[in-house]
Amino acid sequence: MPDTWLARATGTTPTGVLARSVDWASTPIGSPRSWPRDLRAAVRICFSTEFPVFVAWGPERTMIYNEGYSRMLGTTKHPGAMGAPMADVWADIWDSVGPLVDTVTSTGRSLFFEDMRLLTDRSGFLEEAAFTFSYSALRDDRDELAGMLCIVGETTDRVVASRRFETLGTLSTSLHRVKLDIELTAKVAADVLRESPDVTHAEVHLCTSGGLTELLSTHPGPDGGAPGTGPVPREVLERVCASRVAERFGTTLVEPVSAVLGDAPVGVVALTGNPLRPDDEAQQLFLHLVAASLGNALAVALTHQKQVDDLQTVSSALQAAMLPADPGSPGWHTRYRPADDRLAVGGDWYDVVPLGSGRFGLVVGDCVGHGLGAAAVMGQLRSAARALLLQDLSPAATLDGLDRFASTLPGAECASVVCAVVDEQARTVTYSKAGHPPPLVLSATGPRWLEDGTGTLLGLAPGPRPEATATFERGETLVLYTDGLVERRDEGLDDGLARLARIAAATVAERPVDQLGDLLIGTMLDVGARDDVALVVYEAR
Known part of the structure; x- marks a missing residue:
């Protein structure tokens, strides 16, 4: 018309x-x-x-x-x-x-x-x-x-833009809450992106020396099960990781993730947009912003993890240096458990020092406090005690030397120490205690305590330290320990000592002595007990 x-x-x-x-x-x-x-x-x-x-x-x-x-x-x-x-x-x-x-x-x-x-x-x-x-x-x-x-x-453009903005905001907020944790970063990112209708698929791969390792995938597996293979071929992911240049594979954006400091590639992010929307400039910009937000969070978390790993390596090496090597002689068994399970050492210490001719110097001590501060003091006291024993000093003279050393070392005052010298040929143990619980001897006739040679805590001695000598027979077992093994807040020390004697005697009567240390720590300590424990066991042969 x-x-x-x-x-x-x-x-x-x-x-x-x-x-x-x-x-x-x-x-x-x-x-x-x-x-x-x-x-x-x-x-x-x-x-x-x-x-x-x-x-x-x-x-x-x-x-x-x-x-x-x-x-x-x-x-x-x-x-x-x-x-x-x-x-x-x-x-x-x-x-x-x-x-x-x-x-x-x-x-x-x-x-x-x-x-x-x-x-x-x-x-x-x-x-x-x-x-x-x-x-x-x-x-x-x-x-x-x-x-x-x-x-x-x-209103399509406004609705979609608002929805995409909400996704970006939720992703940013969620990633900020779990920053520096790589596993949680991947989990919360996957949770947010699975809920977004504007991201059909997301995957993250870390670039490692052994190749790409999948960290995150929202792609459902067979029958809706666990995540499976994504839409991007592996060779594309590897190429982006190596070249550090973003690519588009169909409607999927593939972007590299670089370290926070430097250009070293640490991963690859692949994002597929909403197939019900045009793959236009707006969708590509949205995917780029998601990749940037996710990539930055991953880069920060990975950088932090590397720094923590490096520090942990250094810390572990330093802490391992504080602990003595295994005695390496028949009949000697040692155990150590720090109160802080994040550390290898604490404020307690032990040492077994070969002195020649079948003689061994022993020292077991307990510094005030826990953690790295106490461990640092412990390391210096252990080194000083070893140096004094290697001068062939007696246990009492060794503690006298530690008294003088403790007066120059803040935090060493009031440490408890027991020092002993075991002579395998003479079948004797000479010992001196600085405010420390008594050594325990286990024999066929029953347990007994070495209660002589007792003095005050380190740094508080009014004069020369006393010492005592005891004999032991073949088959008897000597146990030196720190108070973390026997002390409890809700009972007296005598109760803890009685429990130790009872459990230790029953154990050596039924089991090999080399199992005593583990069994004592496993049975004597309450679940969640938070005190350092050092233990030295010697079986006379």
Whole structure:
């Protein structure tokens, strides 16, 4: 129908070519000159505004729309939608909007919807779109419901942008909460991205000397099970890791993750966007921001982990240097358990020093406090005690020397120490105690304590230290220990000593002596006990 016909019928001239090729007389709504007043008014509104508007009239909901609405129809629906039944034009979403149209045209009630999400094919692919619109009923000249007027605005860009911004915000906040923890970083990132409709798949691989190692994957495995192989071939991931240059594989962005300091590649992030949205500049920018946020968090966590590992290596080496080597002689068994299970050492110490001719110097001590501070003091006291014993000093003279040394070492005062020299040929043990619990001797006739040679805590001796000598027979066992093995907050020291004697005697009667140390620590210590324990066991042969 010529534009002039429509102009005379509606009082307006439609822009462009919207109505030029339609033979309106052959449509169910007939010639414009016969249109009811409401229809002519609605069509007049259509072609007098730039806002997207369409009219659906008659039993078949024949569509008339303006230039603004034509852009909303896309290339697969316009211009064929002009004069066509609405159900045919929007067949792909008719299950969603058809009942709404029926409600308006049967009841006359107006409907309004905000940001309704619909999946439609209007540009050659199935895409997600969002619309805010109103449906208003139109009546014919007999005042009967005959059609409807739709005023609509597409809000897809705003809805998707807002949703993507929310994903970025949630990801950033979640990663900040678990910063510096590589495993938690991967977990929270996977949790956030699985919930995002704008990230179909995410995976992270770490670049190691042995090749790529998967850290994170949101790709479901077979039958929806554990994560499986992602959409990016391994050779692409390896190439990006080696070149440190981002690539696109189809709709998937593959970006390298570099260390915080320096350009060394530490990983690769691969992100696939929403297939229901165009793979346009906006989606690519969103994926890049997600990759940058995730990559930065991973780089910081990996850098921190490396620093911690380096410090732990140094710390472990230093702590190992504080502990003596295994005595390496038959009959000697040692055990050590620090109160802080994050450390290899604590404030307690022991040493077994070969002195030649079947003689061994022993020292077991307990510094005040726990942790690295006490361990540092312990290390110096152990070294000093070893040096004094190697001068072939007696146990009492060794403690006298430690008294003088402790006066120059802050934190060493009030340490408890027992020093002894075992002579295997003479079958004697000479000992001196500085405020330390007595050594225990286990024999076939029962346990006994070496209670002589007792003096005050280190640094508090008023004069020369006393010492005593005891003999022991073949098959007897000597046990030196620190108070962490026997002391409890809710009982006296005598109770702890009695428990030690009972358990140790029963153990050596039934088991080899080399198992005594582990069994004592396992049975004497309460679950969660927080005190250092040092233990030296000697079996006379």
